Amino acid sequence: MRMDAHHKDLYPDVTAAGGLVPALKEAAKLRGCDIGLPPWATDAIGIETARGLLSVHPAADERLFRVRVLIPGFTWDSPGFSWEVGSTDDLGLLVGAIAAWREGVPFDELAARFEFLELDEFTRALETGEPTSSQWSDLLSSEFHRRQRNLLRRLHADEVLRNMFPTITHGAVRLRVHQLDGTSRQVLVHELEGDRYEVIRPGEPGAAWVEVPTGDLIAYLRAALTEQ
Template structure:
């Protein structure tokens, strides 16, 4: 419990903020937590398994750790030990298997997160959410066409500036992906972000599904 006026985070206060305190703790332990140099108290770290977000609780000393992808946020643990927290963040970024993470860091609770990934929940729920959102009504026909394909329905969909983005890995913002835009009914333009010389290409209606499959399967 917090005694009135007691500073629960003297290390954070002394460092000038949560981000600075995390950097210092990580440096002491030789950890790379990937925290952007301009980050201050809004701690969000991009990783190959989603964004890790850290904040502090009130009333008791707890650093809360969450993982976020579009439409989904899981709290995966909390600890009062800042050093332990940064070690867990570094291990997460390094791609340590989830089972090993849970064994090494007892404060992490990955059961719900793991079950959601294994069941494909983030992807299937994301399709349903987009197709039930009036805000994205203009993209409904395209979304339905893409989801009808047995391969493309396993890709994680988002909407970016009116275009449908399909990503191979739901948690990895840098994984293979395509953007599909429908400027007019049954006319499609596609771009593969990150590909050399990437530019928008008009794709005939009859070729769209095969084109997208090929783009998303390229190594």
């Protein structure tokens, strides 16, 4: 993204680099940081991390790089969950924070190292079950996923399973342990005819669909998602 004439005095380093993305890449290279922008990137929207998509938005009336994190929605009518997590006028601090976020540095350590980050609202939301609780609400009320509603209700009724992050994948309900990590322990549950279910554990060696009796379903899923 290129700055227009109005921004040139505010962002001379960005203008000199040819835009925000080249400036971010240059600053990261100087500091030996990996901020996850591939060579073909043309904007700084949606930098992929295991804790959501990061984006950088320069302010129009003052020199300030605003950082937002988006956890995409997983229903057809849900835009996702978004927070602004801080802003700084220092490009070096910015790329350092992005790199540390991508590396999975704990939130309290991030806040201590990068004082411009304001993580209270974000971490409080995670601690109180967002976006998991909103995701359950969206799926349970979605007409688009009406066919999965009975299964969703059954899973949500369990005090352990309702804390897992739910999505729908090709008609099957996916439960994931960590809402911000798509590679974390998870299961897919497909409802068959006659009150029967089959389950698969993606990412496990030799993963295959296993038919699970209805009476054993909750215990089976609990074990699959919580065993050490």
